[in-house]
Amino acid sequence: MNASAPGSDELVLVVDFGAQYAQLIARRVREANVYSEIVAPTISAAEVAEKQPIGIIFSGGPDSVHADGAIAIDAGVYELGIPILGICYGAQLIAQQNGGLVDRTDRGEYGRTTLTLDTDGGALLRGTPAEQSVWMSHFDAIVKPPLGVTATASTPDAPVAAFEDADQQLYGVQFHPEVMHTEQGQHVIEQFLEHGCGASGTWTMASIIDTAVEQIREQVGDLRALCGLSGGVDSAVAAAVVHKAIGDQLTCVFVDTGLMRLNEGEQVVETFERNFGVELIHVEAGERFFEALAGVTEPEAKRKAIGELFIRVFEDAQGQVEGADFLVQGTLYPDVIESGSEHASTIKSHHNVGGLPDDIDFALVEPLRSLFKDEVRQVGRELGLPDEIVERQPFPGPGLGVRIIGEVTPDKVATLQHADFIVREELKNAGLEREIWQSFAVLPDIRSVGVMGDERTYGYPVIIRAVTSEDAMTADWARIPYDVLETMSSRVINEVPGVNRVAYDITSKPPGTIEWE
Ligand code: XMP
Secondary structure, three states, X not given: OOOOOOOOOOEEEEEOOOOOOHHHHHXXXXXXXXXXXXXXXXXXXXXXXXXXOOEEEEOOOOOOOOOOOOOOOOHHHHHXXXXXXXXXXXXXXXXXXXXXXXXXXXXXXXXXXXEEEOOOOHHHHOOOOOEEEEEEEEEEEEEEOOOOOEXXXXXXXXXXXEEEEOOOOEEEEOOOOOOOOOOOHHHHHHHHHHHHOOOOOOOOHHHHHHHHHHHHHHHHOOOEEEEEEOOOHHHHXXXXXXXXXXXXXXXXXXXXXXXXXXXXXXXXHHHHHHHOOOEEEEEEOHHHHHHHHOOOOOHHHHHHHHHHHHHHHHHHHHHOOOOEEEEEOOOOHHHHHHHOOOOOOOOOOOOOOOOOOOOOOOEEEOOOOOOOHHHXXXXXXXXXXXXXXXXXXXXXXXXXXHOEOOOOOHHHHHHHHHHHHHHHHHHHHOOOHHHOOEEEEEEOOOOEEEEEOOEEEEEEEEEXXXXXXXXXXXXXXXXXXXXXXXXXXXXXXXXXXXXXXXEEOOOOEOOOOOOOO
């Protein structure tokens, strides 16, 4: 086992030169069943050697290698005898630091370009078409490969679009193999891993789980751990892994705020208590939340009321657990990367269950710290969690409280739960669920006139919101086919009492937000 690679004896380091692509590269390597980790370009050769990687990938980056203060890698890294693949800026850096030449071309290349293989394409491209489509994004170009290294492909504006030398263990591509638009991208990465690094590709979900289980047992010993379940994917998978490791030394706390989606609370109880046999403290706190929300209409005031009460209820439940020493957190790898420290163990303030107390005095157990979201879902599946939980869309901590405009009442929650269920069910029936980032219904604080049968109605409208997104920072409204919208609309109006109108929100973010409050 490699001490730096959970569940594997093979580690590939991805050096992040500041492009948005480093995470994508790390994921592509993992898709080839090789564990990868992102490191800063300031890493020293000694630090690299200590981690004992089987290969290193330099990412692209926004700099020019000729710019003042351009980031370079410790040249000692080239002396370690570890295969290196440079991508875009990474390839230019390898050329520049090893006797090649990088020059400014008349025009850069951005977007799709045709790559032509010069020789047989070398180890990276052998057996692929002589001409193929690749994704480019560069201004400088390599005009001479590193000393003793052969160019293996070119494009109209990049005379050395790929190079390699097996003896020196140097590989480079000017294009971006990690993006979908590069036809042979995954192949290039896999060739580097297999032929360049001699990787066996044995990192699997089962091996991650085994290692996590071992580590948790070692960390917790015969003490006790507590885990707050929110109904979301991360806390559910974290709890399932920890339960596999320490069984009944784990107690879960699930606070049902009454503001969850239809059947969501039951799903959590069914899965964890009945199927997994987890010791679960299930607090049905709906009434207390409705009391706290009576008369509250302003969005931030609602969030505050929900967040504060959540903490109080969680603390009460925690008091019932004798001597818990550890708190399980569903921290993911992107949170670790963003926090900028591999070893940071702080509790996120924007915790999805609505905020945990600041002064919690627990040691943290974070079994998902090295995983990306899609890997967490795979681990969940492997552990037997149902699709309803593993595939769940992001859901705000304050729940339906911020999807009911104005005062939140039990009746309004019941109305919204029903409409929201229909919207999501129809999207699922249409097979569109996975393309959509979040889809839900919103209940505004207005009523309008309608006619049903011979009767005039005066009821609530329901707004359907469905967006596509990568990370919730920006989002676009989903182009749901008209017939699917029509089914949603007629079902909501016919099946949900008190609703007589359905609207579809066609605002992107920005200028809108995903939620309505
Ligand atoms: P907006 O509405 O700002 O939402 O575009 C971006 C993402 O954040 C979620 N969201 C929240 N999550 N507590 C949370 O845990 C909150 O108060 C909250 N408000 C919004 C939202 O669902 C979307 O995924």
